[in-house]
Ligand SMILES: Nc1nc2c(c(=O)[nH]1)N[C@H]1C(S)=C(S)[C@@H](COP(=O)(O)OP(=O)(O)OC[C@H]3O[C@@H](n4cnc5c(=O)[nH]c(N)nc54)[C@H](O)[C@@H]3O)O[C@H]1N2
């Protein structure tokens with residue numbers, strides 16, 4: 029595999045999603061792991077009882093189905109983690125940190141697994157070996173030396189197991205702060221906030237089996253062909269049995285168009301593929317709230333007509349009366365929203381909205397799924413509440429085949445929140461911890477990701493600890509975020525692979541190498557299993573299968589316990605005992621987190637157990653005790669005031685998204701098969717009409733410059749303009765390369781999620797035209 033980018037090769041992809049192309053790609057990654065046979069054996073254990081939970085996405089599987097369930101991108105995730113290549117002391121002796129900083133994100137992670145603890149030596153600008161005990165002591169010294177526990181930030185990425193996350197939050201709260209910035213802040217935070225207010229639980233209400241009973245499935249702002257490939261199978265089954273699958277996406281993502289089942293030999297051999305949708309609408313970026321409002325407004329019109337004619341009602345009046353609050357104010361808001369605003373903001377015609385409204389009305393049971401195209405906008409919280417409003421009108425929550433389905437990202441991001449990784453923890457969690465452990469937990473809110481960056485920039489936070497992830501690259505406004513980390517006295521990364529966060533050091537820095545999902549985790553009392561929670565609130569166990577590539581790596585729980593013991597002593601628990609056998613951690617979870625009683629017994633069930641979901645049971649843990657309609661006006665303007673006050677009209681609105689060959693900041697290759705791009709990631713997709721209107725040529729190199737009125741220049745250079753099938757006015761480019769363009773101050777109201785799907789930009793001809801990055 030070449031690690032060097034070339035001139036992008038671009039040729040639209042005609043094949044189906046999954047199918048042969050996927051198989052070819054899996055084989056390539058398999059071979060590249062340098063231990064193909066070992067990994068094949070491991071792969072056969074992915075998402076199997078007694079095997080490990082796929083370290084890819086958080087999509088769940090049918091709990092009863094024993095078949096092997098992995099997908100192309102799950103296979104990539106496994107092979108990427110289970111590589112034979114190693115980043116060890118010799119590697120760090122060879123390269124200084126400054127030299128490593130010159131390398132691409134792709135090159136850095138490709139070097140292999142981190143195998144031993146390393147300490148940054150600023151004298152030589154190299155990482156040098158350090159013992160675990162010295163590393164823990166160094167962290168403890170810094171933490172204990174702070175004036176206040178709120179001067180430390182404890183980041184979590186969504187791969188941490190329930191056991192690791194629980195110990196981490198216990199340690200951090202015993203230390204004295206709720207500073208828990210996490211990847212969820214940049215991801216589905218808006219879903220949690222909106223659903224919490226509307227239906228009393230910040231999670232999706234559907235289970236896997238609901239997809240088998242749904243008459244219509246709406247998929248909004250999501251690219252499952254790449255990011256949740258196992259979701260394509262239930263969608264395919266739904267279309268096959270005559271259900272409607274309706275997509276809202278400005279890009280005609282290949283996986284949403286056609287699909288070939290990789291585990292159905294006949295389909296593969298006959299080269300047949302199935303359409304995956306029955307309708308496809310292409311809204312403006314950020315236009316979904318208006319589109320949903322339009323659908324609801326049509327329903328209201330039809331409801332009134334039905335009433336006048338004495339025909340069957342469109343709304344579910346019994347459900348509305350028994351279970352909801354605020355319908356009158358919401359209907360008044362529908363009346364007050366002019367059709368012209370809906371049309372203009374949604375980017376769809378009224379005809380298109382009417383078609384989708386008819387599909388919606390004619391389906392008895394509807395599931396609405398969504399992901400980052402919905403959650404990474406300024407008005408994401410009201411948009412998701414509009415999804416709920418629509419579903420409440422026809423009682424589409426809490427019955428078979430119907431419900432709300434935020435499709436989560438990282439494989440255990442939902443579980444981490446359940447375990448208390450939360451900068452705004454609910455009082456009930458804090459009360460339960462205080463009852464069980466007899467220490468005073470901090471009550472004040474902690475920092476989320478944006479607040480943590482600001483605190484580090486201002487010098488208020490001095491220690492950063494990352495439990496996984498790649499904070500430097502995943503967060504917005506990259507140069508400022510890098511400065512924030514570099515402003516710390518100590519940065520600590522608990523990681524499997526080398527990334528830019530390790531090279532963006534505080535005055536002191538540590539790399540603590542940990543076991544991943546695929547590795548066997550041996551502790552004093554035997555091999556340990558961990559547990560995770562999927563998007564459908566199913567909890568199941570995960571057992572590592574492969575011999576770790578170094579004896580010096582430690583498990584995440586062991587590392588957290590090591591830091592905790594050095595910092596707090598044996599308070600509030602005997603940390604060594606917790607690590608010796610994770611059953612003890614699960615007992616603590618059972619004692620303090622609702623729904624986990626008899627955890628150690630129930631997790632033995634093949635397929636795991638269902639945590640339960642109050643909204644699915646039509647119990648509403650909201651302030652009103654009912655499901656709440658929310659009557660928010662459409663945003664006055666999708667453009668932020670800070671864009672408008674520049675006085676410039678944006679050339680394009682940019683969304684930042686994932687290629688088919690990446691996992692967030694982890695780049696597997698420089699290709700994006702379904703979008704037809706090879707060999708280069710520094711590309712920007714735009715409509716040919718826009719390219720010419722703005723005075724450029726397809727293929728030309730351009731700079732992307734953000735419009736924002738704070739005087740900071742936000743620019744990325746030398747991106748190739750690709751003429752693409754994308755609505756006019758829009759552009760798309762890959763994350764994380766475009767994170768320097770996202771202003772730290774541009775985040776969702778009420779969610780603080782960076783607006784990664786809505787950045788107003790100007791294009792400029794590149795000064796270094798022709799140079800390949
Ligand atoms: N292989 C792989 N799997 C992954 C990941 C990965 O990087 N690689 N990441 C994991 C994580 S953490 C997450 S959160 C998920 C992410 O899963 P997705 O949300 O599917 O990820 P994105 O690539 O950000 O895709 C956003 C989609 O929304 C569309 N979109 C953008 N803006 C709008 C809009 O305003 N309206 C509408 N209707 N659509 C819009 C885009 O065209 C794109 O298809 O995937 C998880 N799974």
Ligand SMILES: Nc1nc2c(c(=O)[nH]1)N[C@H]1C(S)=C(S)[C@@H](COP(=O)(O)OP(=O)(O)OC[C@H]3O[C@@H](n4cnc5c(=O)[nH]c(N)nc54)[C@H](O)[C@@H]3O)O[C@H]1N2
Pocket residue numbers: 137184185186187188211212214215216400404437438495496497498499501502503522523524525526527542543544545584684685686691692693694763764766767770784
């Ligand atoms: N512009 C823009 N920015 C975005 C997004 C976007 O769409 N656009 N998406 C956002 C979203 S949805 C998310 S979730 C975040 C992701 O943010 P993060 O979760 O912080 O980033 P990842 O790229 O998933 O982290 C990759 C690193 O995790 C480490 N790692 C992998 N597996 C393990 C493990 O098992 N244990 C430990 N300890 N470490 C491990 C490896 O060292 C690897 O380098 O990015 C966000 N940022």
Ligand SMILES: [Mo]
Pocket residue numbers: 211214215216436437438
């Ligand atoms: Mo995510």
